[in-house]
Amino acid sequence: MEKKNIKKIWKNEFIKMISENSWLNKKDINLFFEIFLTTLVELLIDWYEIKISDLWKFYLKLRKERNWIDPKSKKKIKLPEILELKFSQSKTIKQFLNENNRFKKIKNKLF
Numbered sequence: 001m002e003k004k005n006i007k008k009i010w011k012n013e014f015i016k017m018i019s020e021n022s023w024l025n026k027k028d029i030n031l032f033f034e035i036f037l038t039t040l041v042e043l044l045i046d047w048y049e050i051k052i053s054d055l056w057k058f059y060l061k062l063r064k065e066r067n068w069i070d071p072k073s074k075k076k077i078k079l080p081e082i083l084e085l086k087f088s089q090s091k092t093i094k095q096f097l098n099e100n101n102r103f104k105k106i107k108n109k110l111f
Helices: 011-020 026-045 091-098 100-110
Strands: 050-052 056-063 066-069 076-079 082-089
Touching: 011 026, 026 050, 026 056
Parallel strands: none
Antiparallel strands: 050 056, 056 082, 066 076
């Protein structure tokens, strides 16, 4: 199966949609996002695992140094250890997305 083009939405469009579907104005929603993201990054830097009940969790993981072969040049490269941002969905979201009718609708839009 070949995926159809997945639509993208940028932050300003997302904020506009939230504003249209709520009583909040764009300025307040934008401020919330700025505060949310700043706080999220600060907590991640301090090695917190951020769990937002019934939605998702964010955490950092240290990926060890590893060897890699460049497919073009076939040269061996040593990749340094890095921090990776990890994300996982909650069981609630997973169940919500995979309910039979909803899953079929989403799948039909993607493939």
